[in-house]
Amino acid sequence: xxxxxxxxxxxxxxxxxxxxxxxxxxxxxxxxxxxxxxxxxxxxxxxxxxxxxxxxxxxxxxxxxxxxxxxxxxxxxxxxxxxxxxxxxxxxxxxxxxxxxxxxxxxxxxxxxxxxxxxxxxxxxxxxxxxxxxxxxxxxxxxxxxxxxxxxxxxxxxxxxxxxxxxxxxxxxxxxxxxxxxxxxxxxxxxxxxxxxxxxxxxxxxxxxxxxxxxxxxxxxxxxxxxxxxxxxxxxxxxxxxxxxxxxxxxxxxxx
Amino acid sequence: xxxxxxxxxxxxxxxxxxxxxxxxxxxxxxxxxxxxxxxxxxxxxxxxxxxxxxxxxxxxxxxxxxxxxxxxxxxxxxxxxxxxxxxxxxxxxxxxxxxxxxxxxxxxxxxxxxxxxxxxxxxxxxxxxxxxxxxxxxxxxxxxxxxxxxxxxxxxxxxxxxxxxxxxxxxxxxxxxxxxxxxxxxxxxxxxxxxxxxxxxxxxxxxxxxxxxxxxxxxxxxxxxxxxxxxxxxxxxxxxxxxxxxxxxxxxxxxxxxxxxxxxxxxxxxxxxxxxxxxxxxxxxxxxxxxxxxxxxxxxxxxxxxxxxxxxxxxxxxxxxxxxxxxxxxxx
Numbered sequence: 397x398x399x400x401x402x403x404x405x406x407x408x409x410x411x412x413x414x415x416x417x418x419x420x421x422x423x424x425x426x427x428x429x430x431x432x433x434x435x436x437x438x439x440x441x442x443x444x445x446x447x448x449x450x451x452x453x454x455x456x457x458x459x460x461x462x463x464x465x466x467x468x469x470x471x472x473x474x475x476x477x478x479x480x481x482x483x484x485x486x487x488x489x490x491x492x493x494x495x496x497x498x499x500x501x502x503x504x505x506x507x508x509x510x511x512x513x514x515x516x517x518x519x520x521x522x523x524x525x526x527x528x529x530x531x532x533x534x535x536x537x538x539x540x541x542x543x544x545x546x547x548x549x550x551x552x553x554x555x556x557x558x559x560x561x562x563x564x565x566x567x568x569x570x571x572x573x574x575x576x577x578x579x580x581x582x583x584x585x586x587x588x589x590x591x592x593x594x595x596x597x598x599x600x601x602x603x604x605x606x607x608x609x610x611x612x613x614x615x616x617x618x619x620x621x622x623x624x625x626x627x628x629x630x631x632x633x634x635x636x637x638x639x640x641x642x643x644x645x646x647x648x649x650x651x652x
Numbered sequence: 653x654x655x656x657x658x659x660x661x662x663x664x665x666x667x668x669x670x671x672x673x674x675x676x677x678x679x680x681x682x683x684x685x686x687x688x689x690x691x692x693x694x695x696x697x698x699x700x701x702x703x704x705x706x707x708x709x710x711x712x713x714x715x716x717x718x719x720x721x722x723x724x725x726x727x728x729x730x731x732x733x734x735x736x737x738x739x740x741x742x743x744x745x746x747x748x749x750x751x752x753x754x755x756x757x758x759x760x761x762x763x764x765x766x767x768x769x770x771x772x773x774x775x776x777x778x779x780x781x782x783x784x785x786x787x788x789x790x791x792x793x794x795x796x797x798x799x800x801x802x803x804x805x806x807x808x809x810x811x812x813x814x815x816x817x818x819x820x821x822x823x824x825x826x827x828x829x830x831x832x833x834x835x836x837x838x839x840x841x842x843x844x845x846x847x848x849x850x851x852x853x854x855x856x857x858x859x860x861x862x863x864x865x866x867x868x869x870x871x872x873x874x875x876x877x878x879x880x881x882x883x884x885x886x887x888x889x890x891x892x893x894x895x896x897x898x899x900x901x902x903x904x905x906x907x908x909x910x911x912x913x914x915x916x917x918x919x920x921x922x923x924x925x926x927x928x929x930x931x932x933x934x935x936x937x938x939x940x941x942x943x944x945x946x947x948x949x950x951x952x953x954x955x956x957x958x959x960x961x962x963x964x965x966x967x968x969x970x971x972x973x974x975x976x977x978x979x980x981x982x983x984x
Contacts, residue, residue, distance in 0.1 A: 446850060472852035480850075486843045497840045498851045500833075521833075564851050 399424045399568055399599050400445065405454030407440060407623075414440045415623040418454070422568070426615035427590065427600045431607075431634075433643055437623040438603040442570050445601075446478050447471040459567065477566035479557040479574060487546035491537055491556055494545050495528040498563025528563060535559045535589065551582040558589070568599045575609055587613055611635065619643070672816065676809040684808040688880055690914070690921040691815040695822050695873035696893075697900035697913025699866040702826060704901070705835075705909060706862045707762055707842045711769035713897045715776035716867050718889025719746045720874025722786060725884045728794045735798035739875050746871030747864045754863055759856045773891040781886040791885035798879050811880045818876045822869050823910060829865070830909065838862055896920070899938060903945050905952025915953050 398421035407415040415437045422428045430438050443449045445456060447468040456464045463471050472478075477498075486494050532541050535555045540548060545556055554574060561569055574590065575583040587609055594600050604610050610617065610631070617634045619627040621643040627634060634640055676684045696713050703710050723742035727733040757768035781789040797806040798814065805814045829835055840848040841855050849855050878884060904916030923941060924934045949956045 448846070467854075468849040469852050469854045472850055478850050480847070484844055484847045486840055486847065488843060489839070493836070497836060497848075500837055500840075500851050500853050517833075560847070560851060 397424055398422065399459060400601070401457045402441075402445075403455040403457065405441075405444060405451045405456060407437075407444060407449065408452045413623055415444065415451075415620075418620070418623070418625055420618045420625060420628060422599060422601050423616065424599055425594065425597065427594050427602060427613050428616045428618065429602045429604060429610045429614040430618050430620065431604070431610055432620040432626075435622075436620045438620065439572060440623070441620070442478065442572055442601075442603065445471075445570060446476060472564060475565070475567035476570065477561035477564040477568070478570040478572070479554075479561045480572055485545040485553060485556055485560070487544070489545055490542050491532060491545060491548070491559075492525070492528055492541045494556055495531055495559050495563045496524060498560040499524045499528060500564075531559050531562050534592075535562070536585065551578050554578065554582075554586070555589075558586075558593075562593070562598075566598055568601060569593060571600060571602045571604075573604055574602070575604065575606055583609065676812045681808040684812050686921050686925060688808070688811055688815050690917045691812075691819045692873055692877050693897070693900055693917035693921060694914040695819055695869060695876070696897045697904065697917050698822055698826060698910065699870045699873070700897050701901050701906065701909040701913050702866045702869075703863055704906065705830070705838045705842050706859045707845065708758075708765050708859060708863060709762075709769075709898070710863070710866070711766060711891065711894050711898075712772040712776070713866075713870055714889045714891070714893035715773045716746050716750065716870035717874040717877065717893075718776060718780060718884065718886070719749065720871030721878050721881075721884040721889070722780060722792065722874070723871065724875040724878045725792045725794050726786070728796060728878075729792065735796070735875075735879060736800075739872060742871040742875045743868040746867045746874075750864050750867035751860070754860060758859050758863065769894075770891060773894050777886050777890045780884070780889065786886075787884075789886055791883050793883045794878060795882075797882070805879060814879060815876060818872060822872065825865075825869070827910060834858070834861070896938065899942050903942065903952055905954035905956075907951065908954045912952055912954050919953065 400422040402418050402420055405415060405418045406413065418441065430441060432438055440449070444451050445458075447463070447466050447470070451464060454464075455462060458471070458474060458476060461474070463474065463476075466474075486497060489497065529538075529541070532538055535558060537552060537555055537559065540552055545553065548556065554577075558569075558571065558574065561571075571590070575586050578586060583606070590600060590602070590613055602610070602614070611634075614631050617627075617629060617631060618625060619634060619637070619640050626639045626643060627637045629637070675687065679687075696717055700710060700713050720742040723745045724735065724738040727738040727741060728735060753768065753772060754765075757765045780786045786792060797804055799805060803810070805811050830838070837848070837853050837858050840851070840853060841858055845855055900916035900920055901913050902916070903919055904912030904914065906912060908915075920938060920941070924937050945952065951959055
């Protein structure tokens with residue numbers, strides 16, 4: 397069953413079409429990659445799904461519900477979490493506090509109770525801390541849990557970004573270039589973790605430049621170029637797709 | 653090590669509280685008056701720093717301060733109400749009026765909020781001055797001083813303690829809020845609106861709550877202002893004052909939401925006085941002070957104390973103790 401469906405989604409900025417007539421579905425429990433040359437509109441698609449920008453046409457359905465016009469925090473509350481391309485963190489918070497902020501939606505002790513420090517609120521706090529520690533451990537950040545996010549090396553910041561998203565208890569996790577800028581060891585660890593995230597029952601939609609990683613972990617791949625879908629299929633099919641190869645070679649010639 | 657620092661912190665806090673409590677008995681009435689002003693301005697600074705937590709700089713703090721002052725003044729003179737009863741009303745009036753204005757501004761982000769603030773600062777002042785009901789540009793006076801039973805708050809000392817009560821209540825509420833889950837969500841918004849909304853925080857609603865609480869305490873500071881000034885004049889609550897409030901926070905140290913505004917207000921209340929200059933030079937002195945602070949103490953006075961002065965003192969203390977230890981065998 398499809399967890400997320402984009403139906404004929406388009407986004408124009410004046411005459412510029414960032415995304416047009418985009419159709420694809422993400423199946424539950426899979427790792428689905430969205431790839432394409434630079435400027436193909438991948439991050440725009442993420443922004444559309446999370447409600448950061450609104451499509452000019454089309455419909456986005458998540459879990460059977462039309463979420464096209466919802467505000468970002470409402471989409472997040474329905475179970476769509478996101479780790480950002482740039483390292484977006486609460487830099488002045490410790491690692492653990494960063495993750496606890498992600499628990500915003502889970503711990504609902506009530507504003508008044510919270511303010512009066514009731515027992516229920518304290519219990520909820522304690523439970524949240526335990527769960528946050530578990531996530532921190534899962535992402536391999538146990539030793540850094542009291543470190544300020546701003547002081548972490550790049551690889552750890554990336555892992556922390558994913559931890560915050562996981563703290564939201566998502567059904568669907570959008571990951572924007574999770575291994576960019578990582579060394580091979582860090583990258584391999586991240587790939588392993590993405591697999592384990594899927595095995596926990598979280599569907600993953602991935603944007604990534606590293607073809608090695610994409611081909612390695614994807615259950616399904618959608619390729620877009622200039623805001624349009626040009627191919628979709630299993631990793632092996634995509635590897636040998638003529639249009640895909642052309643799109644990428646075209647990019648290389650441009651770059652050279 | 654941590655417990656040692658904790659003890660030091662608690663000792664400093666206890667000493668400060670003790671000094672603050674006995675202070676009016678050690679100094680002259682004029683200096684007491686300056687401290688009363690410091691407390692009032694400190695409350696304004698606290699409320700500015702409070703909305704900074706959610707990334708919203710407000711340029712209208714003095715206007716809402718005026719709303720509190722005028723609400724108290726009007727209710728006391730026209731409705732013959734007791735001072736105490738006007739307090740919650742002033743707070744609520746400021747919140748309701750704030751809600752009406754900010755439901756337009758807050759969803760449109762920080763820049764719109766900031767510009768709205770300036771417009772509101774000017775508009776509210778104009779309202780007080782031009783509408784006859786508020787007493788015109790000459791202002792509105794109250795004749796009664798607040799009292800509980802036989803205790804009348806008319807002397808400087810009494811007003812000083814009344815001010816401590818207001819300030820203390822404000823500090824306790826802000827402290828509790830900032831250290832709750834709501835406070836964490838506010839901080840998150842202040843650090844990154846995008847990330848905060850991506851973890852499901854309703855940025856608009858949380859910002860609104862923060863600003864309205866700030867409005868409440870600004871109005872409360874205004875009511876207190878009426879208790880000792882006994883007159884509300886529109887000129888007091890203009891944009892110029894709101895800009896001064898920002899100075900308190902910057903000079904004290906913008907990262908210190910609770911102590912920074914108080915330190916800044918203290919400095920700006922006393923420096924011009926001690927330089928014995930007329931009021932017309934106050935703005936120039938304030939300007940010089942703020943430029944010096946920005947150049948030499950970018951983290952504010954408290955940032956400097958924590959970043960430079962304290963480590964330096966600790967290092968000195970340590971080298972001294974090492975020296976005295978190494979001397980001991982000689983003497984023995």
